[in-house]
Amino acid sequence: MTPRPVRIGLLLAPALTVVGALFLGGFALGVAQSLGYLPFLDGWTWSVDAYRSIWADPAVRASVALTFRVAVVSTVLATVLGVAAALLIHRLRTARRLVTAVLASTLPVPHLVGALAMLLLLSPSGLLSRVAYSAGITDAPADFPALTADEFGVAIIAEYVWKETAFVGIVVLATLSAGVDELETAARTLGAGPWQRFRHVVLPLIAPGVAATSLLVFAFTFGSYEVPLLLGRPFPATLPVVALQYHQDVDLGSRPQAMALAVVIAVLVGAVVLAYMATVDRFVRRVR
Amino acid sequence: MRRPLATWVLVVGVLLPFVPLAGWAVSGRWEYPALVPQQLSGRGLGLLTDPGSRVLSGLLTSLTIGVVVTVLALLVGTPAGRALGLYTFRGKRGVQFLVLAPAIVPGLAVLLGTQVFFLRYGLADTVAGVVLVHLVPTVPYVTLVTASAFANLDVGYEDQARVLGAGPARVFVHVTLPLLRPALVVAGFFAFLISWSEYVLTLLIGGGTVQTLPLLLFAFVRGADLTEAAAVALLLSAPPLVLVGLVVRHLPRGHGPLIGLGRL
Amino acid sequence: MPPETVTLSGLTKRFTPAGRPAVDDVSLELPSGSVTALLGPSGCGKSTTLNLVAGLLSPDAGDVRFGDRSVLGLPPEHRPVAMVSQRALLFPHLDVAENVGFGLRMRRVPRRERRHRVEGMLELVELAGYGGRRVHELSGGQEQRVALARALVTDPRVLLLDEPFSQLDATLRGRMRALLRHVQRQVSVTTLFVTHDQLEAVELADTVALMLDGRIEQHARPRTFYERPATAAAAAFFGARNILPGTVVDGRFDCGLGSLVVADGAPDGPGHLVVRPESLRLTEGAARNTVHGTVTSADYRGTYIAVTVTVGDTALHVSAPTSVSVPVGGPIGVHLPPHTCTVVPAARAGRQEGGDHATP
Numbered sequence: 001m002t003p004r005p006v007r008i009g010l011l012l013a014p015a016l017t018v019v020g021a022l023f024l025g026g027f028a029l030g031v032a033q034s035l036g037y038l039p040f041l042d043g044w045t046w047s048v049d050a051y052r053s054i055w056a057d058p059a060v061r062a063s064v065a066l067t068f069r070v071a072v073v074s075t076v077l078a079t080v081l082g083v084a085a086a087l088l089i090h091r092l093r094t095a096r097r098l099v100t101a102v103l104a105s106t107l108p109v110p111h112l113v114g115a116l117a118m119l120l121l122l123s124p125s126g127l128l129s130r131v132a133y134s135a136g137i138t139d140a141p142a143d144f145p146a147l148t149a150d151e152f153g154v155a156i157i158a159e160y161v162w163k164e165t166a167f168v169g170i171v172v173l174a175t176l177s178a179g180v181d182e183l184e185t186a187a188r189t190l191g192a193g194p195w196q197r198f199r200h201v202v203l204p205l206i207a208p209g210v211a212a213t214s215l216l217v218f219a220f221t222f223g224s225y226e227v228p229l230l231l232g233r234p235f236p237a238t239l240p241v242v243a244l245q246y247h248q249d250v251d252l253g254s255r256p257q258a259m260a261l262a263v264v265i266a267v268l269v270g271a272v273v274l275a276y277m278a279t280v281d282r283f284v285r286r287v288r
Numbered sequence: 289m290r291r292p293l294a295t296w297v298l299v300v301g302v303l304l305p306f307v308p309l310a311g312w313a314v315s316g317r318w319e320y321p322a323l324v325p326q327q328l329s330g331r332g333l334g335l336l337t338d339p340g341s342r343v344l345s346g347l348l349t350s351l352t353i354g355v356v357v358t359v360l361a362l363l364v365g366t367p368a369g370r371a372l373g374l375y376t377f378r379g380k381r382g383v384q385f386l387v388l389a390p391a392i393v394p395g396l397a398v399l400l401g402t403q404v405f406f407l408r409y410g411l412a413d414t415v416a417g418v419v420l421v422h423l424v425p426t427v428p429y430v431t432l433v434t435a436s437a438f439a440n441l442d443v444g445y446e447d448q449a450r451v452l453g454a455g456p457a458r459v460f461v462h463v464t465l466p467l468l469r470p471a472l473v474v475a476g477f478f479a480f481l482i483s484w485s486e487y488v489l490t491l492l493i494g495g496g497t498v499q500t501l502p503l504l505l506f507a508f509v510r511g512a513d514l515t516e517a518a519a520v521a522l523l524l525s526a527p528p529l530v531l532v533g534l535v536v537r538h539l540p541r542g543h544g545p546l547i548g549l550g551r552l
Numbered sequence: 553m554p555p556e557t558v559t560l561s562g563l564t565k566r567f568t569p570a571g572r573p574a575v576d577d578v579s580l581e582l583p584s585g586s587v588t589a590l591l592g593p594s595g596c597g598k599s600t601t602l603n604l605v606a607g608l609l610s611p612d613a614g615d616v617r618f619g620d621r622s623v624l625g626l627p628p629e630h631r632p633v634a635m636v637s638q639r640a641l642l643f644p645h646l647d648v649a650e651n652v653g654f655g656l657r658m659r660r661v662p663r664r665e666r667r668h669r670v671e672g673m674l675e676l677v678e679l680a681g682y683g684g685r686r687v688h689e690l691s692g693g694q695e696q697r698v699a700l701a702r703a704l705v706t707d708p709r710v711l712l713l714d715e716p717f718s719q720l721d722a723t724l725r726g727r728m729r730a731l732l733r734h735v736q737r738q739v740s741v742t743t744l745f746v747t748h749d750q751l752e753a754v755e756l757a758d759t760v761a762l763m764l765d766g767r768i769e770q771h772a773r774p775r776t777f778y779e780r781p782a783t784a785a786a787a788a789f790f791g792a793r794n795i796l797p798g799t800v801v802d803g804r805f806d807c808g809l810g811s812l813v814v815a816d817g818a819p820d821g822p823g824h825l826v827v828r829p830e831s832l833r834l835t836e837g838a839a840r841n842t843v844h845g846t847v848t849s850a851d852y853r854g855t856y857i858a859v860t861v862t863v864g865d866t867a868l869h870v871s872a873p874t875s876v877s878v879p880v881g882g883p884i885g886v887h888l889p890p891h892t893c894t895v896v897p898a899a900r901a902g903r904q905e906g907g908d909h910a911t912p
Contacts, residue, residue, distance in 0.1 A: 008371045015368035015387055015427055022424050023390045023398055030401030039404050088294050095295075101533075102299050108528030110485035112502050113309070113521040116509055120308035120518070125320040127308040133321040141320055162305060216392065223394020225488040226502075230509060240396050244488070247400060259401055266397040273392060444641045447608050450628035451635040452655035453706065462654075466645035 027266060034259035038252070050256035060261070062236035070153045070238060071222040074160035079214040081161065082168025083206065089169070090176045100173065106166045111159065115230040118159045122147040148231050155231040156238075160224075164217045168210065175209045176202070204287050211280040218276070219269050239265050312518035332519030343520060346504040350484055353415060353500060357422040357483040358476050364423065365430025365479075366472070372431065373438025391428040396488050399424065406493050413497035421489045426479040433478070437471030477535045481528050555742040556618040556632070556709040558582040558605065563614035565600055574600045576766035578614070587736060587743045589757035591750060591789075597766040598746045602712050605744060607631050618710065629658070634703035637714040640695035642687040648674070648698055649683030655706035673701040676735055693724045700732070704739055711736070713745035717752070729756055750777075750790055762786050778828065783896050787826040793869040794832070796825040800895055808866045809843045812888060818895035829871040831892035834859065834878065835885040842887045843868075850878040861886050 029039075034051070038044040054060045089099050106114070121127050124141035126148075132138045148155040180202060187201045228238040237245070239261060246258035312318065316329025335341045368387055372380065390398070399421055403412065411417030441464070449463045450456075465472075487502040496503065501524050508517035558581075565575040575597045582588045590598045603609040605616055607628035615622050623631050634655070642651050649670050656666045674680050677697040682690075690698065696716055703711060716732075717725045733756060736743055747753050753760045754774040761771040769789075770782040781787035784795050798807030800820050805812045807825060814825065835842055845863035856871040859878050868886055872878060 004375070005377070008375050008377050011367040011371035012383060013367075014364040015431055016383070018364055018423050018427050019387055019390060022402065022421065023393075024386070026400075026402040026424075027398040028401075029405065030398060033401050033404075040408055085298055088291065088298065091291070092295065099295060099299060102302050104532070105529065106302055108481060108532040109525045110487075110502060110528070112485070112487055112505055113525050114305070116505070116517055116521050117305035117309045119509070120312060120514065121305050127311075127323075130321045130323050134323055162302070166302070219392045219394070223397055225396055226506065230506075240394065240488070243396070243400065244492075247403070262397045262400040266393055269393055269397070442639070442641065444637060444639060445643060447603075447606075447628070448635065448637070448641045449643075449654070449658075450608065451606050451631075451633060451712075452702065453629045453658035454654075455627070455629050458658060462658075463643060466643070469645075 027263075030259045030262050030266075034256055034263050036256055038255070050260040054257055054260050054264070059236060060239075060242065063239050063242050066153060066232075066236045067222060067238040067240075070156050070160070070228070071218050074157050074164065074221045075214055075218040077157070077161045078164035078217050079168055079210060081165040082213070083172055083210060085165060085169040086172035086176060086206075087202075089173060090180070100170075103166050103169050106163050107170065109163065111163065111224065112226050112230075114159045114163050115227045118155045118162070118231055119148060122155045122158065124148075149233050151233070153228070153232055153238075156228050159227050159231060160217075160221045164221070167217065168213045171209045171213045172206050175206050180205060199287075207284045207287050211284055215273060215276050215280070219273060222269055222272070223265055239268075309518050309521055312514045313522050315515055329515070332515040335516055335519055336523050342499060342504055343501075343523070346499050346501045346520075347523065349415070349498060350500040350502075353419055353422065353490075353498075354480045354483045356419050357426055358480045360419065361423055361426040361430045361479040362472060362476055365427045365475070366434045368427075368431045369434025370438050373435040373441070374443065387431050388428050390424045391432065395421070395424055396492065399489060399492060403492055412493055413495040415494075415498055418490050418494045418498050418500075421493045422483045422486055424489070425486070426482050429482065430475040430479055433471055433475040434468065437468050441467060474535055477531050481531060484524075484528065554709070555585040555740055557584045558710055558742055558744065559615075559617040560601070560605070561615050561617070563601065563604055563611050563616065565597075565604060565609060565611050573597075573612070573766050575604065575611070578763075578766075578768055580761055580768060580771060582742055582744055584742055585740050586758045587733075587745070587756060589753035589760045590744060590746045590763055591748070591753040591760050592763035593748055593789075596763045598763050599714055601763070602635070602714050602744065602746050605710070606633050606635050606712055632709040633712055634706060634708035634710070635712040635714065636696070636699045636703045636716045638716065638718055640692075640699040642690075642695055642698055642702075644687055646687070647683070648679070648685045648687060648690070651687060651698055652683075652702045652705055654702060659706065669705055670701075673705045674698075676704075676738060677701045677731065692720050693728060696720065696728060697731070700735065704735065704741070707739075708741060711741045711743045711745075713743065715746055715748070718747070718749070725752075732756065762789060764789070780894055781826055781896060784824045784826065787824075787894070787896065792826045792828045794825070794827045794829065796866060797898065798823065798825055805893070805895055808864055809868075812893060813841050813890040814893040814895050815891050819897075822898040823895040824898060826894045826896055827888055827892055829858070829869040830856070831889060832868065832870040833887040833889070834861075834870060834872050834876060835887045837885065839887060841890055841893075842885045844883060844885050847878055847880050847882055847884050850880050 033039070036044055036047045036049070085103055089096060089103065092099060119126065123129070124144050124146070128147075129138065129141055129144035132144055133140075138144050147158070183201050183205075184197050187197045192200065223240055224238075225240040225244060229241050232238060232241070243258050243261035243265065246254045246261060249255075249258075311325055313332045314328050314330070315325030316327035316331060318325040318327075336343050338344070371377075372384060372387070402421075406412040406417045406421075411420065445463050445467060446459050449459045454462060485502065486500075487506065490498060490500050490503060494500070494503070501520060505517060505520045505524055508520055511517075560578055560580045563575055563578040564573050566573045578597075578601060580588070590601060592598045600609065604611050607623065607626060610624070616624060618632065642648075643654065646654065649667070652670045652673055653666045656669060661669070670683065671680070674682060677700055679694060679697055679701070682694070682698075687695070687698070700716070713732075717728045720728060729752065745756065754777075757774060759771060760774050760777060762769040762777070764785055770777065770786045772780075772782070777786060777790045778792075781790060781792060788795060796807045796809065798805050799822050800806075800814070800818045802820070803814070803816075803818065805814045805818070805823070805825050812825070838844075843863045845861045845868070847859060848862045848867070849858075849860045850872075851858045852874070855874070857874055857876070857878060859870040859872050861868045861870060861884055863886070870886060878884070
């Protein structure tokens with residue numbers, strides 16, 4: 001028999017190679033390039049100029065604020081609405097399967113498609129604006145409030161909430177179906193009212209799933225590219241959009257700034273994930 | 289009576305964005321402020337079957353990349369799932385963290401630095417290069433799903449098969465593989481869907497030369513031909529909807545396998 | 553193929569390098585065609601021993617021989633063994649016939665012969681006609697019978713059973729034991745089965761190997777454990793509740809109860825007197841080997857009365873017939889029939905083979 005450590009090593013080798021080379025390696029290369037390293041070119045020197053320049057750039061500051069705002073608002077809305085949708089569907093007596101299928105229908109739709117749908121729905125000449133016109137509320141596209149390419153990022157948030165509510169909802173539904181009703185009945189016989197049953201029976205059961213999904217929603221909405229590109233403004237744009245703008249610049253001199261932004265995104269997401277895990281862990285333990 | 293109202297709000301809210309999408313796909317003319325298309329047309333949907341359009345070649349590229357990525361991700365991710373699901377070993381938490389990190393940290397942020405190397409070694413603008421970067425978001429997911437399947441796998445079955453005369457390879461083929469089939473099907477479907485929906489990594493490494501359907505859709509949206517764009521959007525959404533509809537019944541218990549949905 | 557004599561010698565297995573061995577220097581001989589029970593509490597190493605024989609684990613020291621051939625180098629699939637464990641472990645993706653035929657398929661037995669042999673085996677375990685069933689349609693007892701058929705269809709020379717009936721209810725367990733004995737006689741296979749249930753061991757086995765803390769405490773015929781236990785631990789495991797320390801002097805046993813006549817052959821020196829509750833007799837009179845004390849409790853147990861008699865500071869446990877009346881608090885005599893009083897050595901001097909009793 002092959003010794004155990006060797007066996008485990010062989011099993012892990014392919015995945016660790018892919019992740020190590022592309023993920024860790026890619027990140028390390030990004031850090032190096034953000035510090036001035038120019039692969040395959042002579043005459044580069046180490047420096048932190050890129051970080052200094054993005055720090056000084058008001059566009060980047062506005063971008064950080066926008067990216068955080070969009071990610072936080074989307075995550076909170078999707079989490080609250082997702083949990084509410086799951087609780088609602090769980091208590092439905094008729095058409096439960098149908099409503100679940102409707103909720104789940106946005107899950108497999110690519111975000112790019114979602115972004116297009118929001119464009120066709122929310123833009124000044126979109127469906128809602130036409131409905132407003134038909135209802136006599138507005139007289140022209142310009143009268144309709146700017147929901148796309150706006151300062152706040154309404155359409156971006158709407159797209160994220162549309163898809164991620166379903167994600168949170170379906171995961172919570174999966175945890176709810178496992179015998180929650182019997183537990184609630186048991187709590188009822190012990191004298192627990194509706195709020196107490198939610199607080200002491202349902203919430204502890206769904207908390208880990210809600211924590212995990214909302215974390216993923218935040219990380220995704222923070223780092224996503226195509227949705228803000230289609231539905232947002234060119235200025236301020238979210239961090240990934242700005243990073244790729246720098247990267248696609250014909251002037252190779254802006255490469256270090258692009259890399260610095262990529263590093264900032266990765267570090268911010270990493271930091272938020274760690275902080276979130278620490279607090280949510282405590283929260284999940286407390287509700288139990 | 290609040291419950292039916294809330295249910296209707298939910299259903300309408302979810303389905304509303306599909307309405308203009310479907311409308312544009314079949315419209316010939318739909319100007320502001322008309323509520324319904326002024327003219328219906330098969331132009332958008334006809335595009336999907338027109339060999340002269342770029343849509344069919346985009347579809348082929350997307351399918352090729354998706355299938356190859358799925359096979360590779362299963363081959364690379366499943367052994368790691370076995371190691372993480374069946375064994376405890378020193379450094380396991382670290383390995384877990386490392387293998388699953390790409391599922392959380394945005395791919396663009398870590399892969400931006402590799403583009404120049406893909407370019408240098410002739411992998412940029414190639415299908416092979418795109419396949420390689422698509423492994424980053426898919427392998428962690430396959431590992432996650434198979435690890436939970438292996439953790440629930442009763443190794444007694446494998447022992448029993450050994451005692452009944454099956455060597456390691458035949459145990460794998462006749463016992464382990466059939467027992468893991470639901471998990472592998474789910475992992476494979478989602479690996480395919482993640483690759484199928486991927487936009488920014490394809491753009492970064494494929495450089496616009498490798499034209500998958502999402503890139504094509506983006507080009508159509510930017511080209512302001514909304515009928516073309518809506519038709520391609522429907523084509524892009526149809527296979528995932530069908531696939532998820534098929535596998536959703538077979539999802540293993542627990543929410544681990546569902547997490548991949550958040551990546552789509 | 554004829555059944556094999558299985559010999560374990562000095563078998564040792566550790567799971568942690570520093571810790572106590574799970575299986576500690578175990579030697580056993582299982583005669584060809586015999587049924588041996590490996591009996592012990594959970595965690596005593598009996599399942600590990602079974603896995604060592606099956607080849608699912610490899611020992612740190614010692615040897616496993618089938619006939620005169622060591623099988624240590626052979627992987628499980630090349631050993632002529634079959635195994636049935638606590639959980640039936642029927643492959644859920646195969647039907648009943650495919651499960652039973654699995655071992656034959658692995659040996660590339662042609663389809664027609666396979667079907668024939670599977671049918672014969674299903675008949676033997678009283679499941680004729682169940683071949684097409686899905687395994688999740690079976691009851692617990694049926695599952696175990698399919699598992700048994702699956703194990704035996706390949707004509708193994710050694711059959712290993714790991715608590716095969718422990719998850720069934722009591723009635724079903726009894727029926728399964730009867731079936732197993734019947735099948736085992738039909739196919740004649742050297743059988744080693746692991747159990748924590750002494751009644752099951754006694755009912756099924758030709759010989760019982762009692763295993764405690766990774767070591768074989770005693771290997772003997774079932775009767776011997778009741779009549780001549782080799783150690784105090786073996787006696788206690790088999791329900792000899794009266795174990796008294798003392799010293800043998802000139803064939804008599806001196807202890808807290810006085811000087812008692814015991815069964816022949818007790819060597820002089822310190823030892824423990826072992827006597828079963830059902831061997832003791834309550835008596836009014838004063839005869840040889842009778843001690844007097846006070847009844848401290850008497851509990852009705854259906855077929856007997858569990859009586860505790862305190863003599864000085866020693867408590868004696870007596871199973872009295874339900875026909876006698878036992879006054880709690882009253883004085884009473886307890887007779888210890890000499891031939892039922894066994895003396896075992898005080899310190900457990902190594903493991904003991906049950907002498908003449910090990911080989912039937």
